[in-house]
Amino acid sequence: MRGGYNSVQPSFVASETLGLRPVLRGAFRTAPRKPRSAASPVYQLAAAAGGGQRRQERPSPSSYGKGAGASSKKGKDEKKTVQQFTRGQGFAKTASTKSTRTLLRPGVQSPPRTVPSHIPRPKYAAGDIPARSQRLLPRMPWDIEVKTPEQIERMRKAGRIAREVLDAACKAVHVGMTTDEIDAIVHEETIRRNAYPSPLHYNGFPKSCCTSINEVICHGIPDSTRLRDGDIINIDVTCYVEGVHGDCSEMVLVGNVDKRGRELVRVTFECLEKAISICSPGAEYSMIGAVIEDHATQHGFGVARDFFGHGIGEEFHDNPNILHFRNREPYGRMKVGHTFTIEPMLHETMNTRYRVWSDGWTAVTEDGGRSAQYEHTLLIVEDGVEILTRKTSDSFPYFWETEAAADAPRESDS
Numbered sequence: 001m002r003g004g005y006n007s008v009q010p011s012f013v014a015s016e017t018l019g020l021r022p023v024l025r026g027a028f029r030t031a032p033r034k035p036r037s038a039a040s041p042v043y044q045l046a047a048a049a050g051g052g053q054r055r056q057e058r059p060s061p062s063s064y065g066k067g068a069g070a071s072s073k074k075g076k077d078e079k080k081t082v083q084q085f086t087r088g089q090g091f092a093k094t095a096s097t098k099s100t101r102t103l104l105r106p107g108v109q110s111p112p113r114t115v116p117s118h119i120p121r122p123k124y125a126a127g128d129i130p131a132r133s134q135r136l137l138p139r140m141p142w143d144i145e146v147k148t149p150e151q152i153e154r155m156r157k158a159g160r161i162a163r164e165v166l167d168a169a170c171k172a173v174h175v176g177m178t179t180d181e182i183d184a185i186v187h188e189e190t191i192r193r194n195a196y197p198s199p200l201h202y203n204g205f206p207k208s209c210c211t212s213i214n215e216v217i218c219h220g221i222p223d224s225t226r227l228r229d230g231d232i233i234n235i236d237v238t239c240y241v242e243g244v245h246g247d248c249s250e251m252v253l254v255g256n257v258d259k260r261g262r263e264l265v266r267v268t269f270e271c272l273e274k275a276i277s278i279c280s281p282g283a284e285y286s287m288i289g290a291v292i293e294d295h296a297t298q299h300g301f302g303v304a305r306d307f308f309g310h311g312i313g314e315e316f317h318d319n320p321n322i323l324h325f326r327n328r329e330p331y332g333r334m335k336v337g338h339t340f341t342i343e344p345m346l347h348e349t350m351n352t353r354y355r356v357w358s359d360g361w362t363a364v365t366e367d368g369g370r371s372a373q374y375e376h377t378l379l380i381v382e383d384g385v386e387i388l389t390r391k392t393s394d395s396f397p398y399f400w401e402t403e404a405a406a407d408a409p410r411e412s413d414s
Helices: 041-049 074-086 149-172 179-192 259-277 287-298 399-413
Strands: 008-010 028-030 057-059 100-102 210-213 216-218 232-241 244-253 309-311 318-322 339-342 345-347 354-356 363-365 371-373 376-381 384-387
Touching: 149 179, 149 232, 149 244, 149 376, 179 210, 179 232, 216 232, 216 345, 216 371, 232 259, 232 371, 244 259, 244 371, 259 287, 259 339, 259 345, 259 371, 259 376, 259 399, 318 339
Parallel strands: none
Antiparallel strands: 008 028, 057 100, 210 216, 210 232, 216 363, 232 244, 244 376, 309 318, 309 339, 339 376, 345 371, 354 363, 376 384
8 A cells, every 4th residue: 555745855764654665866866746636626526425335337558559649638638537427437537449348436444443452562653643653763675674584483483474364355255345344354354364455554544455356457445346257356465473564465366257357367476476586695686576577568468667576674665775677776686585575567558557546555457548557475495486475375375276177177087
């Protein structure tokens, strides 16, 4: 989860918002493209519309525009976006295509869930203070904490619990369930393990996990929205255990998903795998983005440029920033004891621009194309990398594993 849209700040200022870690460029940090302000007609309409999970049928792009210049006329763009919202078409822009898909609108949120008092929680959990670093002095972007053996053992435990909770949520997904029901499962499974759901009250986030459907890139807030046949959904789970965080996310196919959607999900996973494969002591953090972008673009998918991976440990979000696109940012080299997340977010089209709903969290693709994400928490070790949130033999299987198992008997019969 991310936030904050300041113009320019010195490079040593670290973002402590929920996962959006702004790009550092030389001596200054340039903030990501700012979504439309709360004063815009789009947000005014959103506020007036209130909740509701109804989604309207409308065209969905298999491709969109011809680069960033496709939306250069801001006045016309604003008017078109307002018209779409009044017609129940969400915030994505129209595009010519032969296929149709329902676009999302905000649903109705239930109250935040409570956590038993005996469960240890981060300082921000009180809900009345913003999440801030526990460190008093700012650090340079390449100043990355090396975890102690004791911290690493706690990180392993947090990663294992986060994986167990995520598996439970993924296994429960079915057509017709609400994302709020997914949040309830995540919450109950987390507290049952004496852990705290890290997203809850982090900079005001109201739920215990993120559920991002179709065109939602990240930070979807669980609500009354019901899953439909053909949806793809990302469930993002973070657990706070014994003073440290474990963070992971996964895609789930809901019912019968079309070929392009399945390809998007699988290629996103492949991007994560390829990025993890180059992680080892001495590797530059900036190499991760090139590996991801090269593989994504080969398949015609764009890579989100404003939402990044991050260091993790006693801080939910820490140094280094993990950019998922080709870059030369000065984030240093990997060392034994570094812990961080890689979480590539791919767009169905090459248009990687985005908008944010009036809730201040839900980031959606500008063109209405779908988005997919996978995430692991990683630890650099002497001989390479350890996946702290790795799957177990009881984990929710990837859809291609299920398909391969189903095809195996046919091959043997032939």
